[in-house]
Amino acid sequence: MNFSIWKYINKSKLLIAMELLLFCIPFGFALFFTKLGMTGFSLLHTIVRFNFYVCFFVVIISFYVISSANRYGYKEVSEAIAGKAIYENSALIYISTLLFIWNIGMCIILIVCSNMNDGSSFFLRWFPLNYVCNITIPQLICIILTYIISYSENASRWIMSEIGFLFLISPFSEEIVWTRKPDFPIDAIWNAFRWPFAILYQNGEWSPDVQNDFQLEKVRLLVLLFWIILLLGLSILTVYKKRMGIVFVLCSFIVLAVSYHSSSLYRLNSSWNGSKADYWYYDVENKNLNYEPTETMNYRITDYDFEVSFDYELSVSGDIHMSSDEKRDEFHMTLYHGYNVNKLSPLDLDTKIQFSQQGDDINIKVNKPVDDLNLHIEYAGHHNKFYSNSRGALLPGFFPWYPMVGEKQIFLKYGEYGDMYGYNPYNRVAMTHFILRTNQKIITNLSRVDAGMYEGDSDGITVLMGNLSDCVDPLICDYLPLSLYKGYNKEAFVNEQKQSYIESLNKIKDFYGIDVSELEKKKILFASKDIGRNYTNNFFAVFGDYILAAPGYITCDSILHYLILRDSENRGTRENAAIIKLFIMSNFDDTPEVIAEELLEKLKYRKDNEDEYSEKIEDIEDWITVISKTDRTYFVRNMVQYIMNPMLYGDERDFLNKMREGL
Amino acid sequence: MEIVDLTKRYHKKNVVLGINLHLEKTNYGLVGPNGAGKSTFIRMLAGVVQPTSGEIIYDYGKNIGYLSQKFGCIPELTVYEQMEYFACLKKSTNTKWEGEINSVLKMVNLTELKNEKCKNLSGGMIRRVGIAQALLGRPGLMLLDEPTAGLDPDERKSFSDIIRKLKGTMTIVLSTHIISDVKNACDIMLVLEKGVLVGVIDLEKNNDRDIEDLYFSALHGMVEK
Numbered sequence: 001m002n003f004s005i006w007k008y009i010n011k012s013k014l015l016i017a018m019e020l021l022l023f024c025i026p027f028g029f030a031l032f033f034t035k036l037g038m039t040g041f042s043l044l045h046t047i048v049r050f051n052f053y054v055c056f057f058v059v060i061i062s063f064y065v066i067s068s069a070n071r072y073g074y075k076e077v078s079e080a081i082a083g084k085a086i087y088e089n090s091a092l093i094y095i096s097t098l099l100f101i102w103n104i105g106m107c108i109i110l111i112v113c114s115n116m117n118d119g120s121s122f123f124l125r126w127f128p129l130n131y132v133c134n135i136t137i138p139q140l141i142c143i144i145l146t147y148i149i150s151y152s153e154n155a156s157r158w159i160m161s162e163i164g165f166l167f168l169i170s171p172f173s174e175e176i177v178w179t180r181k182p183d184f185p186i187d188a189i190w191n192a193f194r195w196p197f198a199i200l201y202q203n204g205e206w207s208p209d210v211q212n213d214f215q216l217e218k219v220r221l222l223v224l225l226f227w228i229i230l231l232l233g234l235s236i237l238t239v240y241k242k243r244m245g246i247v248f249v250l251c252s253f254i255v256l257a258v259s260y261h262s263s264s265l266y267r268l269n270s271s272w273n274g275s276k277a278d279y280w281y282y283d284v285e286n287k288n289l290n291y292e293p294t295e296t297m298n299y300r301i302t303d304y305d306f307e308v309s310f311d312y313e314l315s316v317s318g319d320i321h322m323s324s325d326e327k328r329d330e331f332h333m334t335l336y337h338g339y340n341v342n343k344l345s346p347l348d349l350d351t352k353i354q355f356s357q358q359g360d361d362i363n364i365k366v367n368k369p370v371d372d373l374n375l376h377i378e379y380a381g382h383h384n385k386f387y388s389n390s391r392g393a394l395l396p397g398f399f400p401w402y403p404m405v406g407e408k409q410i411f412l413k414y415g416e417y418g419d420m421y422g423y424n425p426y427n428r429v430a431m432t433h434f435i436l437r438t439n440q441k442i443i444t445n446l447s448r449v450d451a452g453m454y455e456g457d458s459d460g461i462t463v464l465m466g467n468l469s470d471c472v473d474p475l476i477c478d479y480l481p482l483s484l485y486k487g488y489n490k491e492a493f494v495n496e497q498k499q500s501y502i503e504s505l506n507k508i509k510d511f512y513g514i515d516v517s518e519l520e521k522k523k524i525l526f527a528s529k530d531i532g533r534n535y536t537n538n539f540f541a542v543f544g545d546y547i548l549a550a551p552g553y554i555t556c557d558s559i560l561h562y563l564i565l566r567d568s569e570n571r572g573t574r575e576n577a578a579i580i581k582l583f584i585m586s587n588f589d590d591t592p593e594v595i596a597e598e599l600l601e602k603l604k605y606r607k608d609n610e611d612e613y614s615e616k617i618e619d620i621e622d623w624i625t626v627i628s629k630t631d632r633t634y635f636v637r638n639m640v641q642y643i644m645n646p647m648l649y650g651d652e653r654d655f656l657n658k659m660r661e662g663l
Numbered sequence: 664m665e666i667v668d669l670t671k672r673y674h675k676k677n678v679v680l681g682i683n684l685h686l687e688k689t690n691y692g693l694v695g696p697n698g699a700g701k702s703t704f705i706r707m708l709a710g711v712v713q714p715t716s717g718e719i720i721y722d723y724g725k726n727i728g729y730l731s732q733k734f735g736c737i738p739e740l741t742v743y744e745q746m747e748y749f750a751c752l753k754k755s756t757n758t759k760w761e762g763e764i765n766s767v768l769k770m771v772n773l774t775e776l777k778n779e780k781c782k783n784l785s786g787g788m789i790r791r792v793g794i795a796q797a798l799l800g801r802p803g804l805m806l807l808d809e810p811t812a813g814l815d816p817d818e819r820k821s822f823s824d825i826i827r828k829l830k831g832t833m834t835i836v837l838s839t840h841i842i843s844d845v846k847n848a849c850d851i852m853l854v855l856e857k858g859v860l861v862g863v864i865d866l867e868k869n870n871d872r873d874i875e876d877l878y879f880s881a882l883h884g885m886v887e888k
Contacts, residue, residue: 004751005748005751005752008737008740008744008747008748008751011737011739011740011744012739013739068737072735072736072737072738073731073733073734073735073736074734074735074736074737074748076706076709076711076729076731076733076734077729077730077731077734077749077793077796077797078749078752079710079711080709080710080711080727080729080731080806081727081729081749081752081753082752082753082754086752241713
């Protein structure tokens, strides 16, 4: 290394201009966003998203600088004077130092931004690893690759391969997805090919989740490690011509092979098996979305004793005790098909079982009728939305990430609610005793009885992990510190949620006259908004001992929709009532005047454009007249009671007549 | 300087094979047909290519001046700055630079152009910069790989004059495919063919013979090695 030659590297005006751009544009924007009040998390996410363009620019600068000796013909003379790759090594250190300063500067801006705009100090201890893995290491990979290419005697030929590399790491190649399942699995081949190039944060369409990390899953870290070892090996091979480089290259491919390990990754793009995976599986492939109420089971699991580990993906090992009201030799359990049961065996020596896992169903056949069945179960796997790895977990109690007795409907289509889709938030188990052991710090509805051990009775276990903090409050269990901003700190968050909870319950109870006793005095677990993102009716769920909600979703609207849509028995009636299908789309957080006015507007539009709709609203004129003349509060209250219990009034015409009578 | 059984193999092909040679402080002209291994031989002496086998023993330490076949300069630098760059690599101290750089620039007649940007120099001038940088630090061995390629006759003559002036101050190995350059600047002609040193010809002893005859005789095995 010869640092004294740096001043000759930096003589080019073009290089100085490029260096200025490299600093001025990102730093200018970062400072501007800081001034605008962006939180540290949002700013880091913005920088991470645009890191590809920084990397691209860094590659251009690096190639310009490092290939200079090769390009202008003083490489050999320099090497003869001062040793192998003397110029290239000095140039590499020069670029690395430049980037080091860039990264230090950006970190300082992030720290300042967090101090100015965040509502908690969580970001400051959270961001270094996320920053290094998403910004610094990809930049380093780019410059080391450029170093190797620049040193090559055929640099101009190799630069084409670097352009290919840049395309493959770019958001543009990330956008190459198959929205429909192809006949030949070309998508799987493409994804496997592209996987090693996923060194940058992958978020073409999916913005980050404050509970999850910036994709620091083990397999992604392994991909970064693969590149570091590979490039080290290639440097040794091409620059120093030492065979030891081959060892590094071979090691790197071993690391890469491990990185293909099945893993829970939060990468919901628009491919058929991305954010739409379950729509494709349940609606397109299985056509099984007609929600059937769970049969009244005469058997249940009364005890779960589970060891849960979060590594590449969820892995569970534990015992369950099943109890039946009458002796039987066949049992069914539901476990999401993304989890693979590796072992299911009886704990009682004189009992023998056979089991099969087909889709979400686990069928257990016992060699003799029994009323008690003790089983040991081991399973592992993941769901692409309800993630579970060593960095985070989003496992709601209503989702069968643990075996639930009977055949549960996991994914729903709400025919009466705009034909929208969602995960079934009403799946429950019978009130059961749970013991959960884990090596991670988790947030759960169960009580912590010892280090890594949680226990309690509930009708569903929710396990949350990641960027969450405990909250010492009688009502609220946790909060998401990265979502807090200046003026909205932990206290403000807790007060707002409590106030919203109380006001919503009061409004539903007092105004709509609906019994909300099941919602009262329950502790609240907050998960990130991603629990319900892109789906309907998944932001809020009530369990026997707790409420699971996304921040900001304990509202009259969320609760009322949750309660209305729970009534599966009357789903068919509601689907056939055109006025209900219009009214159910209302935002119940609005005032009755606004709700009624919006309904009126919709009806008038339907009347004027009747030809556009296949479904006709009978007596549309009468509806318009009645709503116009009825007291809005009276109408909205009665309408809510009607959709909560359609049988209360008979059919739509009866309800209309009732309202007319009130005029 | 001693060269012992020097061999270079690329992809199982011998590019240079078993060269044994003792070099004195004089000017050597290395000639041979295209692909004879001249550049590989010179690059091995310069240390930029590692021999497959054999040894090079430098009597005076590895203080080498080298001008590569494709030598070029950083366009944005002035001639003086370019010399400073090479002086940096040679780890000359700051105090030495100025005098030494001026001295070598004077030797190659570039004093007046020392503040000129390299991008404005002709090919011949750049070659002179190349010789100047090779002379920096008073090397014991100067290796010049095809230094006259692409130069016009005047520039070639000027170049030969410079090399001739240096005779006896160091060991100079000049690789070229232009025989007349050897005649003008060197005392001993080294003839390479297919990687094998086929002739070491003392030009003073054979000054009665045409140099091209000597060269072809060496190629045809008619000159004693």
